[in-house]
Amino acid sequence: MPTIQDVARKAGVSVATVSRVINNSPSVSETTYRKVMQAIEELDYKPNLLGRNLRRTETRMILVLLPTISNPFYSKIVKGIERVARENGYNILLCNTDSRVETEREYLKLLKNRLSEGAIFMAPVIDRDELSELSRKYPIVQCCEYMEEAHVSYVTIDNFSAAYKAVQYLIGLGHKRIGMISCKNNYISTIQRKEGYKKALEDAGLVFSEDLIKVGNYGFKSGIRAAKQFLAKKDNVPTAVFAISDSMAIGAIRCFKENGMKVPGDISVIGFDDITYASMYDPMLTTVSQPQVELGCEAMELLLAQIRGDIKEPKSIFLDYELIIRESTGLCKV
Amino acid sequence: MPTIQDVARKAGVSVATVSRVINNSPSVSETTYRKVMQAIEELDYKPNLLGRNLRRTETRMILVLLPTISNPFYSKIVKGIERVARENGYNILLCNTDSRVETEREYLKLLKNRLSEGAIFMAPVIDRDELSELSRKYPIVQCCEYMEEAHVSYVTIDNFSAAYKAVQYLIGLGHKRIGMISCKNNYISTIQRKEGYKKALEDAGLVFSEDLIKVGNYGFKSGIRAAKQFLAKKDNVPTAVFAISDSMAIGAIRCFKENGMKVPGDISVIGFDDITYASMYDPMLTTVSQPQVELGCEAMELLLAQIRGDIKEPKSIFLDYELIIRESTGLCKV
DNA sequence: ATTAATGATGTAATCCATTACATGAAAGGA
DNA sequence: TCCTTTCATGTAATGGATTACATCATTAAT
Numbered sequence: 001m002p003t004i005q006d007v008a009r010k011a012g013v014s015v016a017t018v019s020r021v022i023n024n025s026p027s028v029s030e031t032t033y034r035k036v037m038q039a040i041e042e043l044d045y046k047p048n049l050l051g052r053n054l055r056r057t058e059t060r061m062i063l064v065l066l067p068t069i070s071n072p073f074y075s076k077i078v079k080g081i082e083r084v085a086r087e088n089g090y091n092i093l094l095c096n097t098d099s100r101v102e103t104e105r106e107y108l109k110l111l112k113n114r115l116s117e118g119a120i121f122m123a124p125v126i127d128r129d130e131l132s133e134l135s136r137k138y139p140i141v142q143c144c145e146y147m148e149e150a151h152v153s154y155v156t157i158d159n160f161s162a163a164y165k166a167v168q169y170l171i172g173l174g175h176k177r178i179g180m181i182s183c184k185n186n187y188i189s190t191i192q193r194k195e196g197y198k199k200a201l202e203d204a205g206l207v208f209s210e211d212l213i214k215v216g217n218y219g220f221k222s223g224i225r226a227a228k229q230f231l232a233k234k235d236n237v238p239t240a241v242f243a244i245s246d247s248m249a250i251g252a253i254r255c256f257k258e259n260g261m262k263v264p265g266d267i268s269v270i271g272f273d274d275i276t277y278a279s280m281y282d283p284m285l286t287t288v289s290q291p292q293v294e295l296g297c298e299a300m301e302l303l304l305a306q307i308r309g310d311i312k313e314p315k316s317i318f319l320d321y322e323l324i325i326r327e328s329t330g331l332c333k334v
Numbered sequence: 335m336p337t338i339q340d341v342a343r344k345a346g347v348s349v350a351t352v353s354r355v356i357n358n359s360p361s362v363s364e365t366t367y368r369k370v371m372q373a374i375e376e377l378d379y380k381p382n383l384l385g386r387n388l389r390r391t392e393t394r395m396i397l398v399l400l401p402t403i404s405n406p407f408y409s410k411i412v413k414g415i416e417r418v419a420r421e422n423g424y425n426i427l428l429c430n431t432d433s434r435v436e437t438e439r440e441y442l443k444l445l446k447n448r449l450s451e452g453a454i455f456m457a458p459v460i461d462r463d464e465l466s467e468l469s470r471k472y473p474i475v476q477c478c479e480y481m482e483e484a485h486v487s488y489v490t491i492d493n494f495s496a497a498y499k500a501v502q503y504l505i506g507l508g509h510k511r512i513g514m515i516s517c518k519n520n521y522i523s524t525i526q527r528k529e530g531y532k533k534a535l536e537d538a539g540l541v542f543s544e545d546l547i548k549v550g551n552y553g554f555k556s557g558i559r560a561a562k563q564f565l566a567k568k569d570n571v572p573t574a575v576f577a578i579s580d581s582m583a584i585g586a587i588r589c590f591k592e593n594g595m596k597v598p599g600d601i602s603v604i605g606f607d608d609i610t611y612a613s614m615y616d617p618m619l620t621t622v623s624q625p626q627v628e629l630g631c632e633a634m635e636l637l638l639a640q641i642r643g644d645i646k647e648p649k650s651i652f653l654d655y656e657l658i659i660r661e662s663t664g665l666c667k668v
Numbered sequence: 669a670t671t672a673a674t675g676a677t678g679t680a681a682t683c684c685a686t687t688a689c690a691t692g693a694a695a696g697g698a
Numbered sequence: 699t700c701c702t703t704t705c706a707t708g709t710a711a712t713g714g715a716t717t718a719c720a721t722c723a724t725t726a727a728t
Contacts, residue, residue: 003714003715004714005715013678015678015715016677016678016679016717017676017677018715019715019716020677020717022715023716027675027676027677028677032677046443046447046448047715048447048448048713048714048715049444049447049448049714049715050388051388051713051714051715051716052714052716054382054384054385054682054683054713054715055682055683055715055717056715057683059384069403069412069416070409070410070413070610072404072406072409075404075409078428079403079430086440091429093427094412094416094426094427096413110383113380113381114383115383220610220613277611279554280554280581280588280615281614281615281616282591282615337684338684339684347708348707348708349684349708350707350708350710353686353687354707361705361707363705363707366706381685382685384685385683385684385686388684388685388712388714389685389686389687390713670727671728673724673727674723676722676723677720677721677722679719679720679721680717681718684713686712687710687711687712688709688712689708689709689710689711690707690708690709691706691707691708693706694704694705694706695702695704695705696703697700697701698700
């Protein structure tokens, strides 16, 4: 593998001059430029980024930490991140944490060892103090999920009002007994969506009861299980269900259909996220759409600003969500 | 940021000794070891990987090139790759090429600039010669799609026999007019699946006609469009359809159902890949399952072997696929 | 013609860690 | 006691680029 030395020797100039040519420094004569370029061509020289990076102390790498890439919701966000990253000469190191804290810490070493210049957390597993501590030393942005008071930038949507709006819509359709399929975790989105759900019920004068909430794990099967639980209480099955993920909503619909119920005829279901499959299912899912790609883009922009030192104080950005009305919701018939 | 020099100074030893401690070299006395460790602790020293990598000329990074991460089929493979990579201390650089050759080349620079030690191609966009040339210099593995005669290792499934088996299954159900939803590209999988489809028809004494093949782009909507084309020829609609992707199969089913047909009552549909959503749809999709995670694992193992120099000749690995019979296929009723 | 300014290029330090080789001390052997 | 090993540690070169500073030649200014 040829080095800059080899090029210099071949072109009969010093390494400094070769470096100038590579980096398009203006103070290189036409003649020399050509000589050097020719030597580069002939040797098929490619600058070794390891050397350059060490000298410049930059790597143009950023960490993207997410629970799992197999979740289409996250993969779309990654696309947004990647787009902005590329436009700015950055590459992303993808890190599936599987929501395991050791794995997350393992990946964070890449930040501490200066192999990456910043990190975007989709759903941090480490606790708030650890995150705060980290952000004191390195550029960090949270995307979607975030921790309040962590003094770390984030970009997300207003989960409270999104849930409120979704439930309000169901109420508007005449539903009085509205169940929720949530998850058992402490994500801010989970907490806020539950609050929004409750508030919407209260504001409409409907009774709220913990009994109306079943928990899953965001997945299809857990949606089925939750629906079964609703069906279990014979005479008191909700006429509408608000699920905090599309996959769970689809699972619930599946279960209802299998039990001879019509969706939305007998029961309405609303999801969250608007993953690709939401509009593929039969019935197509009414859901809250998050601007996934933009969430990713904004997160990356924010991170870049931090890396460049353009901003020092943490910033919070809320993007617009949208209630997308499709086929899985309808007027209450009872 | 403290460097190894700072640690050495603080511990009153040379940098060589500190390096030995960091790298667990056996020839360090108990006393010195403790002194150094304490200095490391106190300074919160983390070795700068840029320096280390330059010296060792290693980066423990590999490139994973795929058309798009949003395709769940690919994201599962990535999981497999990541698993094995991590187990071996490697990290992956994810590269969405969007099937654009310039983007792919852009990413390949990371290989040529020695920032990554190898690459796994999911569906190369560059041509065979370029790929061959590349593989002469760098460790490279193809996963799923591959180019014959490129003299590059690959791990995949036998697409010909998988398609053959799928169509044979439909024939066994009594279907005589079987359509195919394919794609317009030159992927080996596309070609071989078409061959398998043809051969199965021929072996059963059924007529093949180009007219029976509609093309899409692997996506849901293109499946709908293809199905519409089948429905267009009124009196000659197939009684079964073999799609080369699950999303297209689901799209087709959606279209058939919207046109008042029952699946599988009136028409059977079979997909390919067994993505997560295949078993979520209603009806659940009969499909050919590819061992996605293992494909990824094997590809990474193969790449590691190349990086380590354990193998020099390209190797081909074929993993087992499986025909998964679910709800979208049934006996032919005409 | 002399000096100052400008432009092109080179020399050498630097980024940070690893490691071949050298050195000195302690231990073992004759 | 003297020589050879062995062990622990240090010195300095190394990996490949960037860049501050120095140098020299040329051009412009007086």
